[in-house]
Amino acid sequence: MTFQVHRVAVIGAGTMGVGIAQAAATAGWHTLLTDARPEILPSALLSIGKTLEGAVTRGKLAADERDRIRERISIVNSIAEASRNADLVIEAVIEDLGVKQGVLAEVARVVSDTALLATNTSSLSVGALAAGLPRPARLVGLHFFNPVHLMRLVEIVIHDLADDSTREDALSVVKALRKEAVVVKDSPGFASSRLGVVLGLEAIRMVEQGVASPADIDRAIELGYNHPMGPLRLTDVVGLDVRLRIAEYLHSTLKEDQYQPPELMRRMVAQGELGKKSGKGFYEWPEG
Numbered sequence: 001m002t003f004q005v006h007r008v009a010v011i012g013a014g015t016m017g018v019g020i021a022q023a024a025a026t027a028g029w030h031t032l033l034t035d036a037r038p039e040i041l042p043s044a045l046l047s048i049g050k051t052l053e054g055a056v057t058r059g060k061l062a063a064d065e066r067d068r069i070r071e072r073i074s075i076v077n078s079i080a081e082a083s084r085n086a087d088l089v090i091e092a093v094i095e096d097l098g099v100k101q102g103v104l105a106e107v108a109r110v111v112s113d114t115a116l117l118a119t120n121t122s123s124l125s126v127g128a129l130a131a132g133l134p135r136p137a138r139l140v141g142l143h144f145f146n147p148v149h150l151m152r153l154v155e156i157v158i159h160d161l162a163d164d165s166t167r168e169d170a171l172s173v174v175k176a177l178r179k180e181a182v183v184v185k186d187s188p189g190f191a192s193s194r195l196g197v198v199l200g201l202e203a204i205r206m207v208e209q210g211v212a213s214p215a216d217i218d219r220a221i222e223l224g225y226n227h228p229m230g231p232l233r234l235t236d237v238v239g240l241d242v243r244l245r246i247a248e249y250l251h252s253t254l255k256e257d258q259y260q261p262p263e264l265m266r267r268m269v270a271q272g273e274l275g276k277k278s279g280k281g282f283y284e285w286p287e288g
């Protein structure tokens with residue numbers, strides 16, 4: 001029987017949580033969005049409204065459908081309230097094992113036995129996140145890409161304790177979201193982050209060594225290899241802090257030099273140059 005989703009909880013209303021909540025509501029699901037900082041929730045809703053409005057302006061979405069999507073999203077002040085009646089819970093909090101374990105433990109205390117739990121981690125071990133849960137078999141990695149409304153891929157990450165129904169349910173969720181799935185074994189960085197981060201880190205090392213300007217390095221990859229976006233602009237879009245955490249994690253688990261974060265990256269993060277979300281990274285944002 002196909003997995004039926006009616007209510008979804010999205011935990012974490014940052015860059016990814018906002019996009020995932022919008023995608024869930026667009027799939028027709030009642031979506032509850034929460035964050036440890038409840039004060040950011042109204043602006044999360046505004047940002048979803050803006051993205052939907054953009055789609056209406058471009059003729060991609062009917063105005064009445066925009067209203068229906070918007071009405072399906074509610075903000076709530078606690079993880080328990082969001083998760084209690086959810087069929088699917090997706091966590092998109094910061095990339096920190098301890099924080100994610102804490103969030104999932106809180107979800108597990110209230111969620112139904114049949115609910116599917118998903119983590120949007122871009123690199124952490126899904127198995128390690130599952131290990132502490134009462135029903136580890138029901139956790140899966142659903143790795144969305146940024147910006148969620150434009151990116152078609154979702155990496156489904158299957159850890160050793162997951163069962164077949166979890167895999168099937170995850171596939172049906174991705175299909176209902178009208179996205180494309182690839183199924184990957186739980187291993188550091190999965191398929192996409194492991195490859196993508198190496199390219200990004202090497203590009204930063206090249207800036208550090210004065211090989212070329214960020215714009216020229218990006219252009220080389222965009223025009224020479226047909227990537228839609230160069231690795232430095234992509235790092236700005238993802239967030240330097242997010243990528244730094246991923247690099248540190250990959251370096252500590254895979255123990256290979258190519259994952260060592262460059263000094264320039266650490267310095268920029270320390271200075272608050274996080275990319276698009278802070279207004280400055282390798283580029284000035286919004287781009288002039």
Ligand code: NAI
Pocket residue numbers: 011012013014015016017034035036037040092093094095096099102103120121122123143144145146237238239242
């Ligand atoms: P973000 O920093 O924009 O948002 C994280 C949100 O989590 C913040 O609003 C924060 O207040 C909230 N949070 C922190 N601790 C919490 C807790 N205990 N309970 C509830 N909320 C809490 O981060 P972003 O970029 O949205 O990343 C979220 C996750 O998605 C990370 O695991 C990241 O690796 C992953 N990811 C990020 C992508 C990107 O391009 N930014 C792409 C794919 C995955």
